Amino acid sequence: MNLVEVKDLTKKFGKFTALDRVNLSIEEGEIFGFIGPNGAGKSTTIRVLLGMLKPTSGQAKIFGKDVWHDAVEIHKEVAYVPGDANLWPNLTGGEVIDIFLKMRGNGSKQKRDELIERFQLDPTKKCRAYSKGNRQKIALISAFASDARFFILDEPTSGLDPLMERTFQECVLEAKHEGKSVLLSSHILSEVEKLCEKISIIREGKIIETGTLSEMRHLTRTNFIVQTKQPISELANFKGIYHLLENNDGLSFQVDSEKIDEVISYISKFGIVKLESAPPTLEDLFMRHYEGTTDSVGGVSQ
Incomplete structure (x- = not known):
């Protein structure tokens, strides 16, 4: 009981x-x-x-x-x-x-x-x-x-x-x-x-x-930071990628869990120099429910 x-x-x-x-x-x-x-x-x-x-x-x-x-x-x-x-x-x-x-x-x-x-x-x-x-x-x-x-x-x-x-x-x-x-x-x-x-x-x-x-965490996204030898093209067109940003560390973005394998296979073609991933935090989960309805890349927040 x-x-x-x-x-x-x-x-x-x-x-x-x-x-x-x-x-x-x-x-x-x-x-x-x-x-x-x-x-x-x-x-x-x-x-x-x-x-x-x-x-x-x-x-x-x-x-x-x-x-x-x-x-x-x-x-x-x-x-x-x-x-x-x-x-x-x-x-x-x-x-x-x-x-x-x-x-x-x-x-x-x-x-x-x-x-x-x-x-x-x-x-x-x-x-x-x-x-x-x-x-x-x-x-x-x-x-x-x-x-x-x-x-x-x-x-x-x-x-x-x-x-x-x-x-x-x-x-x-x-x-x-x-x-x-x-x-x-x-x-x-x-x-x-x-x-x-x-x-x-x-x-x-x-x-x-x-x-x-x-x-x-299975219902949310993993955070990635990646640097490659060649610029990655058309990543923004992938379904399941959100908050794609370019900064001094390379590209940072979030990926839906079921798309991780597909995304890594794609970016590996550009020669990975650095790849960091972190599981979503409770704050990520929480904000998924309370943030605005639109993500910067990838359409409407789920």
Whole structure:
């Protein structure tokens, strides 16, 4: 049984449909990426999972329990980190962490102290004196020091510097190693790419693509840079070639996966001096869904 199961989830606000038959499933020990632009429906989905919003129709379950009716029970084993943590201004960071752990009723003081050191947090300062990044550290320490089975992380590294982002990534991978599951909603596509085994892209309240990154890459293009002894003629006329540009490194372009063999056979006739290829990144995939409708070469974006 999946740890999280969402089926045909719909949420309407009056005539506006924020979520339109959303389907998600997250397994035990899986890091699941959830991406989309602002207003796509990520936060609405998370609020439904947290029992803060009642679905208009459809079903959402965590641990086999209904997220609306069994929210109190579910929250005992869920840790949530929002993108902007609002904390009690007159309490110190250490006091806030202790309150969260006490409210949850589980967690480790030893792990709390270890995480405070790893995130380089001064726990003696009042929360009103903390920067946004330090407030995020408090939320992350409170979550990872708990004994939660499922972590819901909504833009969790907002305000963190690159060193602390790496510490965060280590904590997520450690949680996975312990058999825990993570829903990571992030606009930092490189972060999702490093951590997540499965990804869903949401757009205007609908899931438009779900799968592993390797599965999604079969649906997109490979990046090439090539230099040849003789100028390559008529490459722009090939079907399946996009964004053809000439620069100091030679020619750069993208190729649909099923056309790679044909393209390489053709350009080899011109005497290859240098050939570099790179798999499409998550950013390439994402932009395929959100960029304009026309490519520079090759016609309409698919």
